[in-house]
Amino acid sequence: MQAKLSLNSLFDLLFKSYGHQGWWPILLARLSKQEQHKLLNGYHPGDYKYPKNKEQILEICLGAVLTQNTNWKNVILALQSLKRSKMFSYESILHTEVEKIALAIKSAGYYNQKAQTIRRLVTFLQKIYFPRTKNVETSILRNELLEIKGIGPETADCILLYAFHRCSFVVDAYTRRILTALDIIDVDFTYDQIKERFEETLVEDLGVFQEYHALLVEHGKNHYSKKPYGINDQLLNPKL
DNA sequence: AACCAGGACGTGA
DNA sequence: TCACGTCATGGT
Numbered sequence: 001m002q003a004k005l006s007l008n009s010l011f012d013l014l015f016k017s018y019g020h021q022g023w024w025p026i027l028l029a030r031l032s033k034q035e036q037h038k039l040l041n042g043y044h045p046g047d048y049k050y051p052k053n054k055e056q057i058l059e060i061c062l063g064a065v066l067t068q069n070t071n072w073k074n075v076i077l078a079l080q081s082l083k084r085s086k087m088f089s090y091e092s093i094l095h096t097e098v099e100k101i102a103l104a105i106k107s108a109g110y111y112n113q114k115a116q117t118i119r120r121l122v123t124f125l126q127k128i129y130f131p132r133t134k135n136v137e138t139s140i141l142r143n144e145l146l147e148i149k150g151i152g153p154e155t156a157d158c159i160l161l162y163a164f165h166r167c168s169f170v171v172d173a174y175t176r177r178i179l180t181a182l183d184i185i186d187v188d189f190t191y192d193q194i195k196e197r198f199e200e201t202l203v204e205d206l207g208v209f210q211e212y213h214a215l216l217v218e219h220g221k222n223h224y225s226k227k228p229y230g231i232n233d234q235l236l237n238p239k240l
Numbered sequence: 241a242a243c244c245a246g247g248a249c250g251t252g253a
Numbered sequence: 254t255c256a257c258g259t260c261a262t263g264g265t
Binding site: 023063064065067068069070071072073074075109110113117149150151152153154155158170172173174213214216217220221225226 | 245
């Protein structure tokens with residue numbers, strides 16, 4: 001019987017083997033030449049200064065909705081399609097018919113629902129998020145996002161963490177599988193319970209929060225995608 | 241050719 | 254509350 005791995009030790013292990021992840025990728029927004037050169041497929045390892053403008057905030061928000069239960073490659077196709085169709089802006093998304101948006105994001109799947117969600121999200125950004133002068137508490141901002149139909153906990157936390165630079169931990173299917181395999185959480189833990197476990201343990205540091213979720217996804221893709229989960233995961237499961 | 245993907249929502253029990 | 258069906262394309 002071995003002692004349980006702490007969440008801080010788990011971070012160290014993952015970071016040592018995978019390094020900086022450079023999330024959230026910025027792929028399509030206008031960039032200076034030096035920035036373009038720095039980006040690897042939109043990833044910007046070690047640079048936490050993104051998003052640098054409203055256009056990049058929009059790209060992250062769109063990506064967060066589009067990637068719901070969807071392969072990132074399909075999301076890229078949808079983002080590129082939006083750009084080609086001149087729909088990659090707050091104004092055009094608000095003024096284009098939803099059917100037309102849906103068609104443009106077809107490759108990302110669930111396109112009818114996601115087109116509606118994107119409309120509602122962009123409406124929120126324009127009418128409430130950007131105009132607001134006083135700094136709002138993260139938990140309140142989170143609740144506002146959750147009120148938007150089509151935005152659930154993971155999408156809200158992705159937007160908070162990567163687009164709005166709030167320390168809100170993102171929990172996804174990989175996170176649950178990995179922590180379950182490591183016996184850190186019980187299988188019946190809720191989303192909020194898992195999120196809380198991270199937030200009460202980690203230092204409140206944006207870089208750590210951003211890297212940690214990205215690292216879990218990277219490791220999850222490698223070892224927790226196919227059942228039985230965690231087989232051949234010698235990094236986290238030395239007993240194998 | 242199944243199975244999976246960086247989920248969320250509506251429904252009935 | 255909660256298990257279960259639905260939404261849907263493209264990659265492997």
